[in-house]
Amino acid sequence: MEESIISLVTPGEILGKASQLKAGKGAYVNTTTTTTTKEAPLVYASLTGLPRFVPPSPHSADQRPTVEVTGHKAHGAVPQPASIVIARVTKVMARMASADIMCVGPKSVREKFTGIIRQQDVRATEIDKVEMHSSFRPGDIVKAQVLSLGDARAYHLSTAKNELGVVSAESASGATMVPISWTEMQCPLTGQTEPRKVAKVET
Known part of the structure:
Protein backbone atom coordinates (compact mmCIF):
# COMPACT_ATOMS: atom_id res chain seq x y z
CA MET A 1 0.00 0.00 0.00
CA GLU A 2 2.83 2.35 0.80
CA GLU A 3 4.32 1.90 -2.67
CA SER A 4 0.97 2.76 -4.27
CA ILE A 5 0.80 6.04 -2.35
CA ILE A 6 4.31 7.05 -3.31
CA SER A 7 3.75 6.18 -6.99
CA LEU A 8 0.95 8.71 -7.47
CA VAL A 9 1.46 10.51 -10.79
CA THR A 10 0.01 13.73 -12.19
CA PRO A 11 -0.70 14.84 -15.79
CA GLY A 12 2.50 15.42 -17.76
CA GLU A 13 4.66 13.34 -15.44
CA ILE A 14 7.16 11.04 -17.20
CA LEU A 15 6.40 7.33 -16.78
CA GLY A 16 9.31 5.99 -18.83
CA LYS A 17 10.80 5.66 -22.31
CA ALA A 18 8.56 4.64 -25.20
CA SER A 19 11.27 2.21 -26.30
CA GLN A 20 10.68 0.29 -23.06
CA LEU A 21 6.96 0.89 -22.38
CA LYS A 22 3.70 0.99 -24.30
CA ALA A 23 1.15 3.68 -23.39
CA GLY A 24 -2.19 2.30 -22.21
CA LYS A 25 -5.22 4.00 -20.69
CA GLY A 26 -4.35 7.24 -18.92
CA ALA A 27 -0.97 7.54 -20.68
CA TYR A 28 0.37 8.90 -23.96
CA VAL A 29 3.57 9.14 -25.99
CA ASN A 30 4.80 12.63 -26.81
CA THR A 31 6.23 12.45 -30.33
CA THR A 32 6.12 16.17 -31.15
CA THR A 33 9.70 16.82 -30.06
CA THR A 34 11.29 13.78 -31.68
CA THR A 35 11.34 15.29 -35.18
CA THR A 36 13.62 18.13 -34.15
CA THR A 37 15.66 16.37 -31.47
CA LYS A 38 17.46 13.07 -31.22
CA GLU A 39 15.94 12.26 -27.83
CA ALA A 40 13.86 9.10 -27.56
CA PRO A 41 10.09 9.66 -27.16
CA LEU A 42 8.75 9.41 -23.62
CA VAL A 43 5.54 8.07 -22.09
CA TYR A 44 3.60 10.59 -19.98
CA ALA A 45 0.62 10.37 -17.63
CA SER A 46 -2.53 12.06 -18.96
CA LEU A 47 -4.38 12.11 -15.64
CA THR A 48 -3.81 12.05 -11.89
CA GLY A 49 -3.77 8.52 -10.54
CA LEU A 50 -1.78 5.39 -9.88
CA PRO A 51 0.35 3.73 -12.58
CA ARG A 52 0.01 0.02 -13.27
CA PHE A 53 2.34 -2.03 -15.42
CA VAL A 54 0.75 -4.84 -17.45
CA PRO A 55 3.17 -7.51 -18.70
CA PRO A 56 3.01 -8.43 -22.39
CA SER A 57 1.49 -11.64 -23.68
CA PRO A 58 4.09 -14.39 -24.06
CA HIS A 59 3.02 -14.76 -27.70
CA SER A 60 3.18 -11.04 -28.50
CA ALA A 61 5.85 -9.83 -30.90
CA ASP A 62 6.12 -6.63 -28.85
CA GLN A 63 7.48 -7.60 -25.44
CA ARG A 64 7.21 -4.14 -23.89
CA PRO A 65 4.94 -3.94 -20.82
CA THR A 66 1.97 -1.57 -21.02
CA VAL A 67 1.67 1.24 -18.48
CA GLU A 68 -1.81 2.40 -17.47
CA VAL A 69 -2.83 5.16 -15.08
CA THR A 70 -5.96 4.45 -13.05
CA GLY A 71 -7.66 7.72 -12.18
CA HIS A 72 -10.83 8.63 -10.32
CA LYS A 73 -12.92 5.62 -9.38
CA ALA A 74 -16.69 5.54 -9.58
CA HIS A 75 -16.61 4.45 -5.95
CA GLY A 76 -14.30 7.23 -4.86
CA ALA A 77 -12.68 7.13 -1.45
CA VAL A 78 -13.78 9.44 1.36
CA PRO A 79 -11.33 10.82 3.97
CA GLN A 80 -11.80 9.54 7.50
CA PRO A 81 -10.07 10.52 10.77
CA ALA A 82 -6.61 8.87 10.96
CA SER A 83 -6.59 8.29 7.15
Missing part, protein backbone atom coordinates in the same frame (compact mmCIF):
# COMPACT_ATOMS: atom_id res chain seq x y z
CA ILE A 84 -3.35 9.00 5.28
CA VAL A 85 -4.06 11.26 2.31
CA ILE A 86 -2.20 12.78 -0.63
CA ALA A 87 -3.11 16.43 -1.25
CA ARG A 88 -2.04 19.32 -3.46
CA VAL A 89 -1.42 22.64 -1.69
CA THR A 90 -3.57 25.41 -3.22
CA LYS A 91 -2.98 28.37 -0.90
CA VAL A 92 -0.54 29.26 1.87
CA MET A 93 -1.46 31.84 4.50
CA ALA A 94 0.21 33.10 7.66
CA ARG A 95 -1.33 30.52 9.99
CA MET A 96 -2.59 27.76 7.70
CA ALA A 97 -2.36 26.18 4.28
CA SER A 98 -5.27 24.84 2.26
CA ALA A 99 -5.05 21.81 -0.03
CA ASP A 100 -7.18 19.68 -2.32
CA ILE A 101 -7.23 16.03 -1.26
CA MET A 102 -6.49 13.77 -4.25
CA CYS A 103 -6.11 10.33 -2.71
CA VAL A 104 -7.10 8.52 0.47
CA GLY A 105 -4.54 5.78 0.93
CA PRO A 106 -4.00 4.33 -2.58
CA LYS A 107 -7.51 5.26 -3.80
CA SER A 108 -8.38 8.41 -5.74
CA VAL A 109 -11.21 10.60 -4.49
CA ARG A 110 -14.18 11.24 -6.75
CA GLU A 111 -15.51 14.38 -5.09
CA LYS A 112 -13.64 17.52 -4.13
CA PHE A 113 -12.42 17.44 -0.54
CA THR A 114 -10.59 20.41 0.94
CA GLY A 115 -8.02 20.06 3.69
CA ILE A 116 -6.47 22.63 6.01
CA ILE A 117 -3.06 22.31 7.64
CA ARG A 118 -2.93 24.64 10.63
CA GLN A 119 0.29 26.12 11.98
CA GLN A 120 0.13 23.91 15.10
CA ASP A 121 -0.23 20.76 12.98
CA VAL A 122 2.79 21.22 10.68
CA ARG A 123 5.34 19.53 12.92
CA ALA A 124 5.61 18.03 16.39
CA THR A 125 8.36 20.26 17.84
CA GLU A 126 8.92 24.04 18.13
CA ILE A 127 5.35 24.64 16.99
CA ASP A 128 5.52 28.35 17.86
CA LYS A 129 8.42 28.81 15.41
CA VAL A 130 6.62 27.28 12.41
CA GLU A 131 6.43 29.55 9.35
CA MET A 132 3.84 28.37 6.86
CA HIS A 133 5.60 29.90 3.84
CA SER A 134 8.78 28.02 4.80
CA SER A 135 6.87 24.74 5.09
CA PHE A 136 4.68 24.63 1.98
CA ARG A 137 4.21 26.36 -1.36
CA PRO A 138 1.20 26.26 -3.72
CA GLY A 139 1.46 23.24 -6.01
CA ASP A 140 3.33 21.07 -3.49
CA ILE A 141 2.15 17.48 -3.12
CA VAL A 142 1.92 16.56 0.55
CA LYS A 143 1.33 13.37 2.49
CA ALA A 144 -0.78 14.08 5.56
CA GLN A 145 -2.98 12.46 8.19
CA VAL A 146 -6.62 13.41 8.69
CA LEU A 147 -7.23 14.71 12.22
CA SER A 148 -10.93 15.55 11.96
CA LEU A 149 -13.64 17.11 9.84
CA GLY A 150 -13.30 20.81 10.62
CA ASP A 151 -15.45 23.80 9.77
CA ALA A 152 -17.00 24.45 6.35
CA ARG A 153 -16.42 20.84 5.28
CA ALA A 154 -12.65 21.27 5.29
CA TYR A 155 -10.70 18.44 6.85
CA HIS A 156 -8.05 19.26 9.41
CA LEU A 157 -4.79 17.66 8.29
CA SER A 158 -1.51 17.05 10.10
CA THR A 159 2.05 16.67 8.82
CA ALA A 160 3.56 16.47 12.33
CA LYS A 161 4.95 12.94 11.98
CA ASN A 162 8.37 12.47 10.38
CA GLU A 163 7.00 10.45 7.46
CA LEU A 164 4.44 13.17 6.65
CA GLY A 165 4.99 16.40 4.74
CA VAL A 166 5.98 17.44 1.23
CA VAL A 167 6.65 14.45 -1.05
CA SER A 168 6.91 16.32 -4.35
CA ALA A 169 7.61 19.98 -5.16
CA GLU A 170 8.52 21.97 -8.24
CA SER A 171 11.28 24.57 -8.24
CA ALA A 172 11.10 28.00 -9.84
CA SER A 173 12.90 26.46 -12.84
CA GLY A 174 10.14 23.89 -13.27
CA ALA A 175 12.18 20.89 -12.11
CA THR A 176 11.10 18.33 -9.52
CA MET A 177 13.14 19.09 -6.43
CA VAL A 178 15.11 16.57 -4.41
CA PRO A 179 14.92 16.47 -0.58
CA ILE A 180 18.29 17.08 1.04
CA SER A 181 17.08 17.31 4.66
CA TRP A 182 13.81 17.35 6.58
CA THR A 183 13.63 21.14 6.12
CA GLU A 184 15.05 21.70 2.62
CA MET A 185 14.64 20.61 -0.99
CA GLN A 186 17.04 21.34 -3.83
CA CYS A 187 16.53 22.08 -7.53
CA PRO A 188 18.65 19.62 -9.57
CA LEU A 189 19.02 22.17 -12.38
CA THR A 190 20.15 25.28 -10.49
CA GLY A 191 21.28 23.82 -7.17
CA GLN A 192 19.14 26.38 -5.36
CA THR A 193 17.52 25.21 -2.13
CA GLU A 194 14.05 26.03 -0.84
CA PRO A 195 12.62 25.47 2.65
CA ARG A 196 9.93 22.81 3.09
CA LYS A 197 8.46 20.51 5.74
CA VAL A 198 9.81 17.43 3.98
CA ALA A 199 8.34 13.97 4.44
CA LYS A 200 10.96 11.47 5.58
CA VAL A 201 11.48 8.83 2.89
CA GLU A 202 10.91 5.36 4.29
CA THR A 203 13.62 2.86 3.45
